[in-house]
Amino acid sequence: MSVIKNIGAIAKGMSITFGEMLQPTTVENYPDGPGPLKGAQFQERFRGTHVLQRDENGLEKCVACFLCAAACPSNCIYIEAAENTAEQRISGAERYAKVYNIDYNRCIFCGYCVEACPTDAITHGHGFESATFNASALVYRKEQMLSPTPAHMGSNSVFNHADVEAGAPALPQAGS
Amino acid sequence: MADLTLTVDGKKLTAPAGTLLIEACKSVGIEVPSFCYYPNLSLQGACRMCLVKIEKMPKLQTACTTVISEGMVVATDSDEVRQARKSMVELLLGNHPLDCPVCDAGGECELQDMAFSYGAAESKFMEAKNHKDEQQWSPVVYFDRPRCILCYRCVRVCGEGMDVWALGVQNRGVSSVIAPNKQDHLECEECGMCIDICPVGALTSGAYRYKTRPWEMNHIGTTCTHCADGCKTTLGVRRSDTGMEIVRGDNRDKSGINNDFLCIKGRYAFDFAHSTERLTQPLIRKDGKLSPATWEEAFALAGKNFAEIRTAHGGEAIGVVGSSRTTNEENYLLSKFARMVLGTNNVDHHRTADFPALAAALRGKSGQTASMRDVLSAPAILLIGNNPTEQHPLLAWQIRSNVRLRRAKLYVVNSQPIKLRRQAAGFAQIPAGAEAHAVAFLAGDDAALDHLVHQSATRESLLALRDKLRAETGLVVAFSSEIRGADVARLVHSKFAGAKFIALADYANSRGAADMGLYPDLLPGYEPLTTDSRFAQEWGTLPTVPGLTVPAMAAAAKAGTLKALYVVGANPVARFGLDPFAFSGSFVVVQDMFLTETALMADIVLPAANAYEKSGTFTNTCGDLQLVKKAGEVAGVKSDFEMIVRIADAMGFEVRKLVPFGGGTHADMGQSRGAQSGEADRHSVWLEAHGLEPRMSPFDPVAIFDEIQRLVPSYHVSRLDLLAGNDQHTDIGEAGPGAAHDPNLIIPANDDLFSSGTLGRYSHTLNSVMENKNAPAPSEVGAD
Numbered sequence: 001m002s003v004i005k006n007i008g009a010i011a012k013g014m015s016i017t018f019g020e021m022l023q024p025t026t027v028e029n030y031p032d033g034p035g036p037l038k039g040a041q042f043q044e045r046f047r048g049t050h051v052l053q054r055d056e057n058g059l060e061k062c063v064a065c066f067l068c069a070a071a072c073p074s075n076c077i078y079i080e081a082a083e084n085t086a087e088q089r090i091s092g093a094e095r096y097a098k099v100y101n102i103d104y105n106r107c108i109f110c111g112y113c114v115e116a117c118p119t120d121a122i123t124h125g126h127g128f129e130s131a132t133f134n135a136s137a138l139v140y141r142k143e144q145m146l147s148p149t150p151a152h153m154g155s156n157s158v159f160n161h162a163d164v165e166a167g168a169p170a171l172p173q174a175g176s
Numbered sequence: 177m178a179d180l181t182l183t184v185d186g187k188k189l190t191a192p193a194g195t196l197l198i199e200a201c202k203s204v205g206i207e208v209p210s211f212c213y214y215p216n217l218s219l220q221g222a223c224r225m226c227l228v229k230i231e232k233m234p235k236l237q238t239a240c241t242t243v244i245s246e247g248m249v250v251a252t253d254s255d256e257v258r259q260a261r262k263s264m265v266e267l268l269l270g271n272h273p274l275d276c277p278v279c280d281a282g283g284e285c286e287l288q289d290m291a292f293s294y295g296a297a298e299s300k301f302m303e304a305k306n307h308k309d310e311q312q313w314s315p316v317v318y319f320d321r322p323r324c325i326l327c328y329r330c331v332r333v334c335g336e337g338m339d340v341w342a343l344g345v346q347n348r349g350v351s352s353v354i355a356p357n358k359q360d361h362l363e364c365e366e367c368g369m370c371i372d373i374c375p376v377g378a379l380t381s382g383a384y385r386y387k388t389r390p391w392e393m394n395h396i397g398t399t400c401t402h403c404a405d406g407c408k409t410t411l412g413v414r415r416s417d418t419g420m421e422i423v424r425g426d427n428r429d430k431s432g433i434n435n436d437f438l439c440i441k442g443r444y445a446f447d448f449a450h451s452t453e454r455l456t457q458p459l460i461r462k463d464g465k466l467s468p469a470t471w472e473e474a475f476a477l478a479g480k481n482f483a484e485i486r487t488a489h490g491g492e493a494i495g496v497v498g499s500s501r502t503t504n505e506e507n508y509l510l511s512k513f514a515r516m517v518l519g520t521n522n523v524d525h526h527r528t529a530d531f532p533a534l535a536a537a538l539r540g541k542s543g544q545t546a547s548m549r550d551v552l553s554a555p556a557i558l559l560i561g562n563n564p565t566e567q568h569p570l571l572a573w574q575i576r577s578n579v580r581l582r583r584a585k586l587y588v589v590n591s592q593p594i595k596l597r598r599q600a601a602g603f604a605q606i607p608a609g610a611e612a613h614a615v616a617f618l619a620g621d622d623a624a625l626d627h628l629v630h631q632s633a634t635r636e637s638l639l640a641l642r643d644k645l646r647a648e649t650g651l652v653v654a655f656s657s658e659i660r661g662a663d664v665a666r667l668v669h670s671k672f673a674g675a676k677f678i679a680l681a682d683y684a685n686s687r688g689a690a691d692m693g694l695y696p697d698l699l700p701g702y703e704p705l706t707t708d709s710r711f712a713q714e715w716g717t718l719p720t721v722p723g724l725t726v727p728a729m730a731a732a733a734k735a736g737t738l739k740a741l742y743v744v745g746a747n748p749v750a751r752f753g754l755d756p757f758a759f760s761g762s763f764v765v766v767q768d769m770f771l772t773e774t775a776l777m778a779d780i781v782l783p784a785a786n787a788y789e790k791s792g793t794f795t796n797t798c799g800d801l802q803l804v805k806k807a808g809e810v811a812g813v814k815s816d817f818e819m820i821v822r823i824a825d826a827m828g829f830e831v832r833k834l835v836p837f838g839g840g841t842h843a844d845m846g847q848s849r850g851a852q853s854g855e856a857d858r859h860s861v862w863l864e865a866h867g868l869e870p871r872m873s874p875f876d877p878v879a880i881f882d883e884i885q886r887l888v889p890s891y892h893v894s895r896l897d898l899l900a901g902n903d904q905h906t907d908i909g910e911a912g913p914g915a916a917h918d919p920n921l922i923i924p925a926n927d928d929l930f931s932s933g934t935l936g937r938y939s940h941t942l943n944s945v946m947e948n949k950n951a952p953a954p955s956e957v958g959a960d
Contacts, residue, residue, distance in 0.1 A: 065277030066389040081386040093278045094310070095386045118277045 042126050047109045049127035050102060052146045053120065055092055060146065061121035064097040068113035068122055076106035077113060093119075100142035104130050182248040191244055198226055198239040201252060208252055209261060209290055211268075211375050212327040213240035216581060217336055220328050223268075225290065227260045228252045236260055258294070265295035271305050272376075273322045281377030283390040284428075287325060313362040315944040316382040316444055317371060319354065324378035326352050330370035337437075339576055339598065340364045354378070365929055366945045367569070368443040372426055372436060383444045383941050387423045388414050396807040397431060397901055399794045401501055401787035402441040402932045404528075404681045405548065405570035406796025406903070408432025409442045411788065411807040418456075419809030422446045422788060433548040433800060433903050439569035441932055444941040446788055449808050451938040454769055455783035456812030466771075466781060471814070471822075474780050479826020481763045481779075482518065485739045486827075491519030491719060495729035495738050498525040498694040499745030499816075500683035501935075503792025503804055505877035506816045507685070507692035508700055508884050509835070510744055513820050516715045517829045521696050521705065521723030522738075526751050527922045529681035529797070530660040531690035535702040535914030537668040538677070544668070546652040546676035547905040548798050552578050554676075556585040556648040560618075560667075561611045561656030562680050563594045566928040568797070571654065571680075572596060587645060589614050602641045604633045611658040618642055619670035646671060654678040660919035681797045682925035683933070684787065688795040691888065691906070695915070696723035701888035702912035710887050725921055726752050734758040741765070742823075744816050745784055747934060749773040751923065767819055772934055783813045786935075790815040792877045793898070800903040801893055818875040825874075837879040 033039015042048075053061045064081035082098035090096035113122050132138060179190045184201055191200040198208045199215075211223035219241050227236040231249040236257065239250075251257060268287065276282040308321040328345065331354065335341040342357040342364035356362040371379045393412035400407045408431055412424035425443050430436045458474035459466040485493055496514040498507055507525075514523045538544050551557065551574040564572035576599055578584040585601040588594065591608040606614050607630045616624035617638065629635055645651065651672050657680065659667060668677060681687055693700035699711045705720045712718050724732055726748050732738035734755075740763040747768070749756050756777040766778035775781045787794070788808045795801050814822075825831050832838070885891050890911045893904035925933060930948035932939065942948060 063278045064386070065282070066392055067277065070389070070391055081388075083386055093275070095278050 040128070046126055046128075047111050047114075047124040049104065049125055049130055049140070050113070050145050051123050051125035051127075052100065052142060053123055054147055054149065057092070058149045059089065060091040060096055061119045062097045062100065063091055063093040063119055063121070064095050064100075065118060067116040067118060071112040071116035073110060073112060074106040074108050076103040077101070078103070097142060100145070102140050102145065104138040104140060105135055180244055180246045180248075182244050182246070182250065184250045185252055193244070195244050196240060197228065197237075197242040197244050197248075197250065200244050201228075201239065201250075206252055208239045209294060210240050211286060211290075211325060212329065214329050214332070214373065216577065217329065217332045220332070223325065223327050224264050225261060225294075227257060227264070229254050229257055261290075261294040262296050265291055266299055266301075268325050269295065269299060270301050271322055272325070273305060273307070273320075275323075279320075279323065279377035280380045280385060281323075281374070285377060286375035311360065312382070313356045313360075314364075314366060314382070314946070316366055316368060316440070316941060317356075317362055318380045318382055318385065319356075320378050320380065321353060323376050324354055325376055326354075327375060328354075329373045329375065330354060330379055333369045333373045334364070336580065337573070337576070338365060338367060338369055339595070340367075343370060363947060365565075365569075366440045366444075366947060367438065368440065369437070372428065372438070372443070381424070381444075383447070384424045388412075393423065394420075396805050397429070398788065398805040398807055399684070399796075399802045400425075400438070400442040401684045401794075402445060402935065403439075403568060403570075403927065404683055404686050404797035405434075405568050406684070406794055406798075406800055406802055407434040407438055407442045407570050408802065408901075408903075409438060411446060413807050418811045420807070422449060422808040431901060432802070433796075434570050434573070437570060437573045440929055440942065440945070441569075441936075441939075445932060445935065445939040446808070447940050448769075448935045448938040449786055449788055449810065451770070451940075453771070453938060454810065454813075455771065455775075455781065456810065457783060459778075459781040461779045466776075466778075474782060475819075475822045475826045478765050478780050478782075478823050479828070482740060482742070482765075482823065483827040485763065486518060489739050492522065492723070493737060493739040494518045494520050495522040495724060495732070495741045496520065496524075497726060497729075497741070497743045497746045497748050498523065498689055500526055500528065500681075500686040500689045501787060501933075502685065502689075502745050502816050503787065503790065503877065504685065504688040504692055504795060504801075504884060505792045505880040506744070506820070507689050507694055509817060509820050509880050511693040511700055512715060512834060513824055514742075515699075515711075515718045517824045517827060517834065518742075519719055521719050521721060522729060523694055523723060524696055524726045524729070525689045525694040526683075526726075526746060526748070526925075527690070527917075528683060528686050528925055529657045529679045529690075530664055530917065530919070530922055531679060531681070531687060531908065532695065532698060532702055532914040532917055533661050533664040534668070534677065534679050535908050535911045536916070537665040537914075538909040539911075539913055540909065542907050542909045544676055545799050545905070545908050546654075546678050547800050547903070548574060548796065549800075549903075550652055550676060550798075551575060551654070551678075553582070554578065554584060554650055554652040555582075556587070556645075556651045558587045558589070558645060558651055558653045558672075558675075559596065559655075560589045560614060560653070561591070561658045562654070563590070563592065563596075564654075564680075565595045567682070568680060569929065571678075575599065585644075585648065587641060589618075589641075602644055604628070604638055604641055605631055606633055609658075611656065612663045615655075615659055615663045615667045615670075618645065619666045646673075649673045651675040652678065654680055656680050657682070657922050657924045660922055661916060678798050682927060684796075685794045687797050687799060688793075691795055691890070691908075691911070692884070695917075696725055698912075698915055700884065701890060702908075702914040704913060704915070714883075714887060725918075727754070727921075730754045730758045733762045736761060738762055743767065743774055743778070744820070745769075747772040747774045749777065765823075767816055768934075769813070770934060770938060782819050784819070785810070785813045785815045789813070790817065790877075792817070793881065795906060796903075799890075799906045799908055801891065801898060801906050802903045803898060803901060815875070817877055817880075821874050831874045835874045835876070835879050836883060837874050837876055 029039040031038040055061050064079050069077040078101040079097050080099035081095050178193050180193050181190045189204045201208050208226045210226040212220040221238050221241045226239040228239045229251040230237050310320045312318050331343045334343045344355050346353050346355040371381045393414050395410050397410045400409045409425045411422050413420045414423050425446050427436050457468045460469040498510045579599040586599050587602040588597050588600040589604045597603040606628045610627050613624040613627035653675050703709050743766045750773040764778040765780045766775040767782045767784045768775050791806050792804045794804050824834050890906040898904050930942050936942050
């Protein structure tokens with residue numbers, strides 16, 4: 001009886017093997033794959049380089065509370081805070097991050113900063129191609145991590161007229 | 177008072193009758209939470225956080241206003257009490273904005289702590305919070321009304337503690353609001369005590385605003401570098417582009433002689449260190465202009481010229497001016513350098529009190545000088561001259577606290593109706609300049625009365641005042657710099673039973689400069705220039721002819737006999753009103769932070785570190801010795817200590833004779849693993865904190881401090897206590913014989929709360945407050 005049982009088990013196993021052979025391939029062909037991601041595929045939860053989010057008005061969500069820096073186990077976040085003024089409003093609260101650097105030499109992508117953030121300003125994006133020949137290029141500045149101004153904040157927005165007049169692009173730029 | 181026994185949470189405890197229940201609980205380690213209760217301030221009973229259950233009382237009672245009684249049975253942790261605390265926190269949070277991420281108090285907020293310990297995570301309130309915009313009351317005080325929990329600590333500390341009464345309460349009940357004295361802004365001493373004492377972020381500091389968060393800083397306890405009171409200040413530092421930036425000053429750990437007190441200068445005026453006008457590169461005069469140079473060039477040139485002038489013209493042709501703001505070790509080293517390396521007694525500094533006369537008057541009598549702590553506990557205090565509220569804020573605080581808390585009697589003799597007269601049991605307003613006559617009268621010379629009768633000070637009132645003073649025992653006498661020379665001896669020898677004395681000087685280490693022998697005729701410890709002194713034995717042959725004072729140096733330079741001048745952290749041109757062209761024929765080396773009037777005429781200017789950027793000790797005007805620890809760091813400057821040693825080295829002098837370094841504990845300062853800037857120094861702070869003294873390098877002040885303790889008898893204090901961060905009183909009565917000097921050499925600095933010599937000129941905060949508008953012009957301000 002055990003022979004029949006064994007044959008049954010082999011048949012069950014091989015059916016999965018042959019069944020998979022008929023499915024389309026799931027092997028990633030990075031970096032030779034198609035599209036801007038060059039074949040790379042991500043789960044939604046993948047923790048890549050950070051993105052600093054904006055609120056519905058296009059203002060930065062970060063209020064420079066330093067909680068991400070406090071939570072960071074590798075001490076890679078550097079912040080300098082400054083005060084919003086009526087003329088120059090950067091964030092929704094009283095203060096904003098004048099300087100926000102993440103040192104990707106040290107970052108271990110643990111996500112504690114994202115958990116600590118009280119305003120959901122810092123999130124993990126899907127950026128992963130940060131390899132470089134120059135270590136100093138791994139210190140990312142705020143401008144490199146900020147999410148683009150949302151589409152509805154284009155030339156109709158009252159919030160960024162000054163920026164647009166000063167030469168800022170009215171519409172979001174790819175990769176900015 | 178008799179001891180009473182009571183039971184708290186089943187624990188039996190005894191405390192003196194009259195003790196508050198909250199304090200009794202604290203004494204056995206039972207924490208009763210509170211906001212409005214603050215030791216040494218009047219009781220408020222406003223926050224209701226300290227509710228406890230006392231048996232046989234129908235309702236919960238506030239522990240902060242209940243005095244203990246015999247047999248009392250108290251429960252501080254029952255369900256009922258916990259529920260009450262939870263409700264209290266909920267009510268306090270009812271309109272609190274919960275903007276902790278943007279609040280400067282976040283991380284060190286008592287309401288945060290209470291909410292974590294006793295509060296509930298959720299609130300029953302659904303109503304929209306009542307928002308009011310933040311107000312700026314002065315350049316250093318911001319008020320955020322919704323954050324305020326109405327504990328009234330600020331109102332009480334400003335009124336009772338500071339005697340300023342600039343804050344008050346408007347409206348009643350739930351509409352109560354803290355209000356400044358001038359409608360929409362404050363006009364006060366800008367001491368920042370209200371900010372410091374605020375348990376939440378309602379009052380925040382303009383200087384520290386949004387700079388960093390509490391957990392981001394390192395905290396270093398050091399001694400303030402402004403007036404001569406020697407407050408301990410805890411500096412919060414953070415790494416910056418050019419080293420370590422000081423971002424905050426306070427004394428929340430209540431250590432040191434000042435408890436939690438600091439004035440505007442101690443709390444905010446560290447910002448001169450980050451002035452953009454700070455020198456960060458040595459300057460050498462080339463073709464009539466000061467141009468940047470390297471350290472090696474500067475030291476080599478200074479050493480070569482000093483050595484040549486000494487060889488060609490002798491040590492008498494070189495003058496040395498020391499500072500009242502450098503550490504004891506630096507002053508001692510300068511004194512030693514002048515006598516041993518330059519071979520000159522032409523050493524002087526800007527004198528602001530007659531310490532040699534005090535040393536002479538108290539010679540051989542120990543225990544007759546008062547420490548700053550004595551002022552807080554003395555039964556009676558006599559203040560002659562000076563206006564401590566402006567010039568010695570800590571002394572004034574100690575006097576006010578003593579009068580308020582211990583009912584000490586204060587007697588004031590002054591030519592002005594100074595503010596401290598409000599605390600005085602006796603006040604005599606004497607004519608301007610009659611301080612010396614007042615001393616003669618107090619010493620028993622009735623003929624001096626004729627010079628004193630003035631306005632309200634009648635013959636009878638003055639006699640009555642003297643009788644009262646003679647009846648006091650344990651009097652502390654603080655006298656201003658107008659009392660000089662023979663008057664000091666007259667005062668010390670007047671018949672006051674058990675009196676202790678304080679001579680009031682003006683700069684952070686004026687006393688240290690005097691103690692360390694920055695005089696043309698005195699060695700450290702007020703020792704005379706004899707050939708058989710301890711110093712002659714230790715240092716070798718020393719010149720014994722008294723040298724030149726600063727004005728005499730200028731005259732000698734004009735006459736062409738003074739060929740070189742070495743100025744360490746002083747500004748004699750501005751302070752003594754010297755003609756800068758007098759020195760045009762001399763070789764002048766100046767070590768300073770800024771291009772002062774004196775530095776402008778120099779041949780070499782060396783950028784110096786200030787007292788917040790180096791280690792050592794300071795002695796305050798009472799003689800309390802305290803540690804100075806390195807907190808800030810600015811790239812491109814060196815300590816005066818290092819510069820003196822390197823000039824001696826450039827002169828070809830054997831440095832080990834000057835600084836007996838080596839032979840101490842050998843320790844790895846981090847160099848073997850490539851320590852980063854600042855790290856090694858933190859390591860040495862750690863070593864010092866553990867009683868290990870490196871003494872490895874010729875730039876280590878500890879090596880000189882060893883020598884000071886060995887050779888200056890009044891500095892025989894406990895090294896252990898000193899290293900632990902405590903103040904140690906040095907008794908000038910144990911010092912050498914002192915000397916009689918020309919009284920005209922004492923020039924008071926006349927700094928007030930908003931000025932601080934050269935440092936005040938470059939302090940943004942001191943110059944930004946509107947109360948500073950009446951300050952004297954920079955050219956009139958004292959300069960070292």
